[in-house]
Amino acid sequence: MDLQTIQNAIDALPRHRFTHLPTPLQHCPRLSADLGGPRIWIKRDDLTGLAFGGNKSRYLEFTLAEATATGHDAAVLSAVVQSNHCRQFAAACARIGLKGVVVLRENDSTMGRKDPAQGNYLLDQLCGVDIRFAPPEQIGATVAAEKERLVQEGYKPFTGLSGMLSRVAYVQCALEIDAQCLSEGLEPSHLIIGSGGTSLSGLVAGLTMRGRTLNYTGTPQSKMGDRTDASARVAQAATDAAAHIGLECAPDPAAIAVTDAYVGTGFGFPDPETLSALRLLASSEGILVDPTYTGKAFTCLIDLVRKGRFGPDEDIVFVHTGGTPLLFAYGEELLVG
Ligand SMILES: Cc1ncc(COP(=O)(O)O)c(C=O)c1O
Numbered sequence: 595m596d597l598q599t600i601q602n603a604i605d606a607l608p609r610h611r612f613t614h615l616p617t618p619l620q621h622c623p624r625l626s627a628d629l630g631g632p633r634i635w636i637k638r639d640d641l642t643g644l645a646f647g648g649n650k651s652r653y654l655e656f657t658l659a660e661a662t663a664t665g666h667d668a669a670v671l672s673a674v675v676q677s678n679h680c681r682q683f684a685a686a687c688a689r690i691g692l693k694g695v696v697v698l699r700e701n702d703s704t705m706g707r708k709d710p711a712q713g714n715y716l717l718d719q720l721c722g723v724d725i726r727f728a729p730p731e732q733i734g735a736t737v738a739a740e741k742e743r744l745v746q747e748g749y750k751p752f753t754g755l756s757g758m759l760s761r762v763a764y765v766q767c768a769l770e771i772d773a774q775c776l777s778e779g780l781e782p783s784h785l786i787i788g789s790g791g792t793s794l795s796g797l798v799a800g801l802t803m804r805g806r807t808l809n810y811t812g813t814p815q816s817k818m819g820d821r822t823d824a825s826a827r828v829a830q831a832a833t834d835a836a837a838h839i840g841l842e843c844a845p846d847p848a849a850i851a852v853t854d855a856y857v858g859t860g861f862g863f864p865d866p867e868t869l870s871a872l873r874l875l876a877s878s879e880g881i882l883v884d885p886t887y888t889g890k891a892f893t894c895l896i897d898l899v900r901k902g903r904f905g906p907d908e909d910i911v912f913v914h915t916g917g918t919p920l921l922f923a924y925g926e927e928l929l930v931g
Contacts, residue, residue, distance in 0.1 A: 595803045595841065597769060603839035604766055607759075608659035612689050613651045614643040616770035619778070619911070625878045631899035632908040635782070636881060637771055640888075640916040645685035645717050648678050648916020649793050652763035653756075654686040660759070661692070661752035668693035668749035670740050672733050674862070676705045678887070678917050681714040684721035693749055694723035697736045703862025704923050705886060713923030761796040761835035768800020771911060775806075780909045782808050786898070787913040788891030790814025790824065790852055795831035797913065802845040803836060808911075811898070812852045813891045816861045824852035856890045856897070864927050867893045884917035885924050891915075 618641065622634045642651040661669055669692055671683045680696040687694030696718055700706045708715055708727070718725055728736040744751040775782060785801075785808055787794050794812040801808065810828075818824060825847040836843040858865030864885035871893040872883045883889045895912050904910055921928065 595805070597773065597804065600765065600769060600800065600803055600841065603841050604762065607656055607762065607839070608663045610655045610659045610662070610686075610690055612644060612686065613655060614641065615766070616774065617641045619771060619774040620881070622879045622881070625875065628874065628878045629896065629899045632904035632906060632910045634895070635780070635909060635911050636879075637767070637911060637913045639767065640882075640914045640918055642916070644682045644689070645721060646681070646916070646919050648682055649764070649789075650679045650682040650760075650916075651686070652766060653760040654682060656759040656763055657754070657756045658686055658690060658692065660754065660756065662690065664752075666750050666752035668695070668744045669752040669755065670695040670697065670737055670744070671755060672697040672699065672737050674699050674701065674705045675708050675727075676714045676920060676923050678714055678920070681717045681721070681919060684718045684723040687723060688721045693744065694721075695726065695740050695744065696723050697726045697728055697733060697740060699730055699733055700727060701730070701862070703860070704927070705862030707923075712925070713919045713921070715923070717919055757792060758835065758838050760792045761799065761831060762838055764793045764796020765800035765803075765835060765839070767793075767913070768797045768804070771797070772801060772804045772806065782909040782911045784809045784811065784904065784908070785911045785913065786811045786813075786891060786895045788813050788815070788887040788915055790818070790854075791828055791831060793913070793915060794850075794852075795828045796835055798828060798845045798850060799832035799835045799843050802832065802843045803841060807849070810850045811894060812850070813856050813894045814852065814854055815857065815887055815890065816854070817857055818852070818854045825850040828852060853894065856894045858890070862886055864889070864924060869928065871896050881914070882918045882921060883914065884920035885927065886920055887917045888914055
């Protein structure tokens with residue numbers, strides 16, 4: 595399918611514009627040399643903008659446009675204390691003048707701690723959203739109470755932050771990768787991303803519609819349990835994302851691998867492999883990844899290279915989905931390693 599048809603379908607959706615697109619596709623020759631591996635290209639979605647950027651900035655353009663187009667002037671979001679999503683949401687609310695509330699979930703990993711006040715949690719405060727805390731079992735009730743409070747104060751809170759639009763936003767990212775590959779003369783054979791479904795499925799949709807037949811590896815941040823149909827689910831999610839913008843695609847599930855092999859001891863707990871992977875990328879290319887999302891996906895890339903999965907003449911794309919403010923929340927672990 596031609597690029598303009600897909601672009602027109604995306605452009606038909608309501609959208610605020612606050613990201614800096616296209617993000618660069620950066621060649622990493624020193625990293626390739628250090629690994630003795632393939633040519634590696636990093637799609638720099640850590641540079642989308644909005645208080646340090648990341649993958650959520652793309653979808654917030656669409657989902658908050660739905661909110662404002664339907665007359666909403668406030669929105670509530672809930673996630674862990676150190677959520678990248680909440681930080682980008684807080685910045686987007688500031689940017690478009692929406693009243694934002696975040697309900698933050700505490701837990702025992704660094705991702706769930708508000709002491710020290712660092713990383714995303716600190717940035718939430720600077721962006722001026724209302725911050726509430728709740729233990730996991732009281733999240734639903736706290737979100738409902740906050741919406742009620744906003745209504746009492748005369749706001750019209752938005753409740754429909756949309757996972758589907760996260761996928762569509764990554765169709766846009768896929769179009770950028772496709773165009774950048776065309777201009778560099780690349781035919782990437784493999785794409786790796788720290789996503790178990792949402793961003794990954796948007797990329798699969800966009801690149802499949804553009805006729806590209808690469809293999810995909812997605813790394814979720816938590817164990818998947820005994821779920822065995824992740825590839826088929828991502829393929830179906832990609833088909834649904836295309837259908838949402840009136841297009842068709844039928845990706846091959848056999849080209850999609852979703853692996854929780856790099857989760858380590860669990861969500862938010864860094865492991866030695868991840869810390870050494872993020873040091874390698876920082877020291878070879880000056881590119882920073884975080885210990886929870888992109889660092890674990892990057893550990894996957896290193897592992898696949900070391901296992902000989904790619905020839906020296908292959909081009910591999912790693913999608914950097916952001917999360918860099920988390921480095922400051924993990925200062926202690928990073929210094930000790
Ligand atoms: C930096 C980063 N990378 C990846 C993800 C996962 O993205 P997705 O929900 O598209 O799987 C997140 C989710 O919060 C994230 O913050």
